[in-house]
Each structure stands twice: as structure tokens, then as C-alpha cells.
Amino acid sequence: MTFNPLEERGIPLDRQLRNWRELNVTPIDPDHADPYTRCRIITMNGIEIEAIMFNRHLARHCPDLEDRQQLAETRFIEAQQQKAVNWLLPGLASVLETTLAYEQVATDLTAWIARMEPDPYLKQAYQFGLLEDFDHLYRYANLFEMIEHRKAEKVVDALTEVMPGRPTKMHQRHPIDNVREPYDRNTAAPISKLHALTIMSAEQQTMNFYMNVGPMYMEPIARQLYQEIALIEEEHVTHYESLVDPGETWWEQLINHEYNECYLYYSFMETETDPKVKAIWELHLNMELEHLRIAAEMMRRHDGREPQEILAPRLPAPVTFEPNKGYIREVIATQIDYTTLGTGYVQEAHERFQRWQAQIHGDQEPPSERVIDENRAKSGREYRLESEGTHPMYSLRPH
Numbered sequence: 001m002t003f004n005p006l007e008e009r010g011i012p013l014d015r016q017l018r019n020w021r022e023l024n025v026t027p028i029d030p031d032h033a034d035p036y037t038r039c040r041i042i043t044m045n046g047i048e049i050e051a052i053m054f055n056r057h058l059a060r061h062c063p064d065l066e067d068r069q070q071l072a073e074t075r076f077i078e079a080q081q082q083k084a085v086n087w088l089l090p091g092l093a094s095v096l097e098t099t100l101a102y103e104q105v106a107t108d109l110t111a112w113i114a115r116m117e118p119d120p121y122l123k124q125a126y127q128f129g130l131l132e133d134f135d136h137l138y139r140y141a142n143l144f145e146m147i148e149h150r151k152a153e154k155v156v157d158a159l160t161e162v163m164p165g166r167p168t169k170m171h172q173r174h175p176i177d178n179v180r181e182p183y184d185r186n187t188a189a190p191i192s193k194l195h196a197l198t199i200m201s202a203e204q205q206t207m208n209f210y211m212n213v214g215p216m217y218m219e220p221i222a223r224q225l226y227q228e229i230a231l232i233e234e235e236h237v238t239h240y241e242s243l244v245d246p247g248e249t250w251w252e253q254l255i256n257h258e259y260n261e262c263y264l265y266y267s268f269m270e271t272e273t274d275p276k277v278k279a280i281w282e283l284h285l286n287m288e289l290e291h292l293r294i295a296a297e298m299m300r301r302h303d304g305r306e307p308q309e310i311l312a313p314r315l316p317a318p319v320t321f322e323p324n325k326g327y328i329r330e331v332i333a334t335q336i337d338y339t340t341l342g343t344g345y346v347q348e349a350h351e352r353f354q355r356w357q358a359q360i361h362g363d364q365e366p367p368s369e370r371v372i373d374e375n376r377a378k379s380g381r382e383y384r385l386e387s388e389g390t391h392p393m394y395s396l397r398p399h
């Protein structure tokens, strides 16, 4: 593959604006769409929301009017892209159904990135988070069966297994133990920077989604489970955002964001199975090429650096949604009892972790445990989708 976004020509910015008719995308078919098409939509929605919010924060730091005007112009296009992407989701899905899809994204995207990441410290960070979002999927799947009387296999379509990962009640850690060591902007491989941005954006959108939709349910157990998991997503965003080198200049961060948008649209264009959705990935790639060119010019002006000094000479292999069942089972078998201590990982429940756990759980079983007990009482067994055999950990087999 020789696609170099710095050498390709995109659509000029003044031709990127879409009218209402062009923005009125046809949603995917809720019953027949490829679950991984929905995963790609959810991922790109998170990426576009990060593009908008990052651009805003940058603009708030710009004393120069022309910079703020340029950023506003690009930001409006990012905002239209976000609408086009997220409106591909069909209105029929319930909040919980969409939640299952969000955790499927967190599982299969994080697993893929963990597999591809060359830096061992970063790889460990992805493997660690993977086992937690994988467990969220299992907790929500039990809630889904209990209150909507439907099965998660209708949503994840047997591409992703549903069974316990690292139990959700163990995810509550002291905030200082969620802050990782960043990569070094001067020596990190370009792919490592892209991975960190991608997962940070996806987790951030999951955090935002849960904090807004959690109170939309009436059932007490649903309201409580969303609170619990929303606070874990807060931890996950801290975990992943701290991987990005804070020494990057604002302009360097901007160019990394635009380059990552190019990379992901290109990846999804290459792997998309739905031709209508594929056309949107292609259109947006052509818009992002121009955003990248503009960001490069701003960096040249402010930092006096060339984009080639920072970015990869060509795009890495495409980000691919595919089953990661064997890989996840392997990580479960070796890392299930990990927690964090400072910026590292340990296997024992240290003192600060235990103190935090005691404070946050109080005298109650957390909602993530009660949801399983309640579903077992109601459905006669808990919900699982173990397509590859019994659970790799004896202690986590159904009892």
C-alpha cells in the first residue's frame, strides 16, 4: 500500500459544505446490516466528535483572529461530517442495543489495536482496558435480556463472545492509578500515535454517551448500572488520554488528528461491506485530505516544522473490524487479575486499591453484580455467548 495522504489532493474546503438534501443520509437497515458496519459508524462518530471538540479547545487558545476563522471554517465541516456519520444509525434501536454495539466497538477495536501496537508499554495499556470493556458487554447483555427480553446475539451476531472479563466491580481504582506514562513524541512510531488517538476518542464518546443516556431508563437496576459503568469510562479516558505526549504542540496535535481521520476513513473505505456507507467513507476521506493540508500549513506557520518530520510517509495497514475471540481468551487467561499501581501494573490488590474499593462500593453489592443475580433469578440462568467453549478461567464459569 502506498497511499500517502500528504501527496493526495482532496476537495477544496469551499466545496465541502453540504445542503440539507446531501446531509439526509439513508440509515443502515437495523435487521440486515453487518454488525461491523455499525461498529465503523460508532467509531467514526467518536472520531468526529473529538475532531470538533479538539478544534474548539485549540481555537480558545488562539489570539490570532485569522487562525480562529480558519478553525471555525474547518470545524463546521467536521460538524456536518459528524451528523452524516451518526445519522447512519437507524432510529429503531433502543439505547441498550446501541450500548451493546458501543461495547462491541470497545472490545474488537481495542483488541485489534493491542494486536498491532509495536510498543510493549502501550500494548499493555490496550490489553488492560480490553478485559474491562469486554466485561461491560456481558453486564449490559444481561440487563438487555432482563428488561427488553432480547438476546445480545441479535446485536453482536456471534462475532464477539459474551462472557465475564475482569469483573466490573474490580475496575474502580484510585484516579492517580489511572494515569499512564505517555509515549515520547520524538521517538514513538507514527502508528502508536494514531492508535492512542483512536482509542481515546472512542472511549471518550462512550463516556459521553453513558453520562447522557443513563437516566433515560426507568428500571432502578438499569439506572444504577449506567452510573457504575459511566464512571469506569471516565477512568478509561484518563487511562488512554495519558498515553498521548502532552509535550506535542497544539499544531502538532491538530495535524495528528487530521492525519488520523484520513487513516481511519481510508481504512474503513477499504474494508466496508455496505456500498452506500463506503461512499460516505470515501467522500469524507477526500474532505480530510484537505483538512490535513490546511493543518500542515498552520503548523508550518506557527512551529516552523514540516509535516514529514512528524507523520508517517504512508498510511499503515488498515484498521480492521474482525473477530478477536482467541486473542481475548488468551489475554483473559494471563491478565484477568491485573490492576494498576502508579503508572504500572500489578497482580495483587494493593492498599490504595482496597481503600478506594471499600469507599466506592460501601455496604452494597455493586449494580454490575446485582444485574447478573437478578437476571439469573428471572431467566433461570445468566446470559452468555460462549461460542469457543467454556470460560478460560474456572472461577468465572457459571455457577
Ligand SMILES: [Fe+2]
Residues within 6 Å of the ligand: 048, 051, 077, 078, 081, 261, 288
Ligand atoms: Fe472529520
Ligand SMILES: [Fe+2]
Residues within 6 Å of the ligand: 103, 106, 132, 133, 136, 206, 229, 233
Ligand atoms: Fe465499557
Ligand SMILES: [Fe+2]
Residues within 6 Å of the ligand: 106, 133, 203, 206, 232, 233, 236
Ligand atoms: Fe471503556
Ligand SMILES: [Fe+2]
Residues within 6 Å of the ligand: 051, 078, 258, 261, 288, 291
Ligand atoms: Fe478533519
